[in-house]
Amino acid sequence: MSALAAGTGPTSVDDVLARLRARGGRVTNARRQLLEALFSSTGHRTAEDLAAEIQGRAPDVHISTVYRNLDELERLGVVVHAHLGHGPATYHLSSHSHSHLVCGECGVAIEAPDEMFMCLADDAESSFGFHIDPHHFAVLGTCKGCVKPTS
Amino acid sequence: MSALAAGTGPTSVDDVLARLRARGGRVTNARRQLLEALFSSTGHRTAEDLAAEIQGRAPDVHISTVYRNLDELERLGVVVHAHLGHGPATYHLSSHSHSHLVCGECGVAIEAPDEMFMCLADDAESSFGFHIDPHHFAVLGTCKGCVKPTS
DNA sequence: ACCCAAATGCGAACTGGTTGCGAGAGCGCG
C-alpha cells in the first residue's frame, strides 16, 4: 500500500505529519514524540503509558497534550482506541485494529481474529439490523489459565 | 422456582431481605427502598438513577449507601451490573441477566438472546480455551436506525 | 522578521466510583 494512501493506514511518522500539515495542522515536538511512541510498538498503549515514554525524552509534554493529540489522530483515522475492561482506554495504530478477549481474572488481552465474530455479526444484522463493532469494546470472560484457578 | 431457592433468582423484596437477615445482615430502610426500586422496574438502572428514585421517598439515603448495597446484593447474587458503553454501569436483578447490543450513535441498548453468542462462545473456547461472559460488557455497534443517518 | 492562529503547559473541574470514620440504628438476648 502506498505511503500516501488517503483515509486510513498510515505507514510512517512522516506520512502522518505530512497529512497533519496538509490539513492546516502544525508539526510540533509533542506530536512527533507521540507518533514515534505509537509507531515504535505494536501493542496496546494507555495514554499514561505513552505520556510516560514521551516524558522520558521531552519532560514538558503534558498528559493533557497527549490526550488532545490522540484525539486529533483518531479524528484523522491514524489511531483508534479500545476499552479493554475496567481500566484506562488503550490506543494503537488503526492498521493494527482487531478484536479482544479480556480475562476478568488476570486481565490478559487476547487478540481475536475478526472471523470469530462473523457469525455473531451476521446474526445481529439479520435479527436486529444491528451492525456490531467488535473492535471498540473487548469481550469479557475467563482465560484458559483462570478457568480453574489452582484446582 | 421456589421463593426460597438458594443462590440466585430472588422473587420478591421480602425474599431478599430474609436472605440478608439469615446471613447476619440487617434490614434497613435504605435496603428496602433499594430493593423496591430494583423490583419495580425491569430495565437497566444506574446507581445515580436508583439513588434519585429512592431519595424521592427517603431523602437521607446517600448514594454511597446505594453503591455499597448494590455491591452487597451483587455478592448475594441478587443483582448483577453490566457496562453498556462509556457511561455509568447499569444494575438489574440477576434473573433479568442477558447480553446487550449498544448503539454507539444513539445509545439504545438491545437485549440480545444468549443463543446469538453461542457460536462466538464455542469458537473462543476451542481456539483459545477462553470462556466468554457476554453479559458483563455490551457489544458496541450501530443500530438499524443509525446505520445510514439522514442519508 | 512579523504575525496570528494553532498548539501547548498547567491546573482545576468533572464523572463515576470508593473509602475511612464517627454517629446511629437493628435486633438477639436477658
Next chain:
DNA sequence: CGCGCTCTCGCAACCAGTTCGCATTTGGGT
C-alpha cells in the same frame, strides 16, 4: 422492656481517568 454489640449509614474526602479554560508559546506562511 431495655442493653449493648455490631452492622450500616451519612458524609466528606479521596481516587482514577479524562477533559476544559486560559494565558503563553510557537510553527510556519508571507
